[in-house]
Amino acid sequence: MEIYWGGSLAEQIEFLAKGIADVILSKDNVMEAMMAESTQNYMPLIGYPSYTAFFISAREKPRINKAYFLDKTIGLVDYPTSRSAHILPKQVFKQLDIDLSALQIVYASSHSALRELLSKGEVDIIASYWQEQDQQRFSKNYITAIADNVSGSKWYIKMADENTDLACALQVSISDVVNDVQSSYFNKLRHYWQCDSAPYKFIGGDESEN
Incomplete structure (x- = not known):
């Protein structure tokens, strides 16, 4: 095998x-x-199961507007088929008419690595799913949905x-x-x-x- x-x-x-x-x-x-x-x-x-994709912050509730993202460091996974942490957030940026080259994007190898970056303050926002154990480090008040019912x-x-x-x-x-x-x-x-x-x-x- x-x-x-x-x-x-x-x-x-x-x-x-x-x-x-x-x-x-x-x-x-x-x-x-x-x-x-x-x-x-x-x-x-x-x-x-299907899930909801979110922008997650450690300090504030993320806002879905162009000006908000331009001065933030954003954590995504370096895996193009990840919907919650790559495809969907980039779709949001495109809808907001944001050129990716204008953003400060840090790529991580996994969702766990994204959470480490956020908890250490190395990024301002990550894109991911929300899980119960996240409440041990982050606040559910500081998440904003990107898309629902992601398969x-x-x-x-x-x-x-x-x-x-x-x-x-x-x-x-x-x-x-x-x-x-x-x-x-x-x-x-x-x-x-x-x-x-x-x-x-x-x-x-x-x-x-x-």
């Missing part, structure tokens, strides 16, 4: 386009762009054969690992395979994520 962790977007695209990965964590926009479900037979196992990532399995036993076993294993993480975000995982009775059934993607 080979495991690849923290690959770049280019590597993820290559894995999907060539069908290299048997199991992969990806996002709807990447899967759709690569047509990976139809061309490489990737099917979802588990979907993370979460999904674990996909490459199903060249109808190996439903394998799909169900992986779904259980991934659920066990995820549920060990103490976060309310994982309380509403969407399971795409109904595995508690035979024959196993795939639950289509048109149903609610919740």
